[in-house]
Amino acid sequence: MTINENTTQDIGITGVRIQPLAIFPTPDGAVLHMLRPGAALFSDFGEGFGEIYFSEVLSGHVKAWKRHAHQTQHFAVPVGKIKIVLFDDREHSTTRGVLRELLLGRPDHYDLLRIPVNVWYGFTAIGDTSALICNCADIPHDPKEGITLPANDPSIPYRW
């Protein structure tokens, strides 16, 4: 399968984009792209990048819910697999009310996921091993611009 990092896929929530990422296998372990000039989602970093960090998710554990007022997320999952759930309750969004479940992880879902501001997200590691998310964010972490809800909050129509 040819990977075209210049393209993104729309999954039905405005501003959420999925960009395929290339994997280059070698006998000693693969090389995996994350973010580079020329790739479709690189355009989010016209004013520089904010922060790169990792979020480990233990097998079966849930990290939910969160949204950001100012920070755009770019997730790739080079190790393990996650199910990520996105929910749009933005007041003026044409896709308000839409909820999507996605898989991220190798080999079939090694993608870069763009999560825009004010869209709720949460994720869980599926399978027997921990998963690792790498997030390249457009602005540095600022606890004041992140909002969280409990995983079982009734305002989001999803049960983990």
Added chain:
Amino acid sequence: MTINENTTQDIGITGVRIQPLAIFPTPDGAVLHMLRPGAALFSDFGEGFGEIYFSEVLSGHVKAWKRHAHQTQHFAVPVGKIKIVLFDDREHSTTRGVLRELLLGRPDHYDLLRIPVNVWYGFTAIGDTSALICNCADIPHDPKEGITLPANDPSIPYRW
């Protein structure tokens, strides 16, 4: 132990620096810093960043040797453990001839390693599991500026 990301450690090869990285444990999996404004090695990205990619290393496998003419590497190992070997044969370096072995990986060696241009490096995954290196490089990958040697090349005084 307090992690101070504003500091770097000199390991005896000019231009190689090690910056501690913070880990924030949670019951569902840790959050791990990689690169953010204010951290000591962020100054390498004054003109923007080049590329972020991952290099997986299978248990016991070796990836060696490589050096770059223009690209400065910044390695963190969020999964597994690697032993990395650095060798300086730069003609005008005051540390010419110095070879260093380092460990990278959690929990005790979760650090950001800066590898300057023209220093040879190679690595192997130690322990029973694959390791994952995340590299944030200051310029994008360009095959023309990277030079490789076989792992057993006699010009580098190290046997894997």
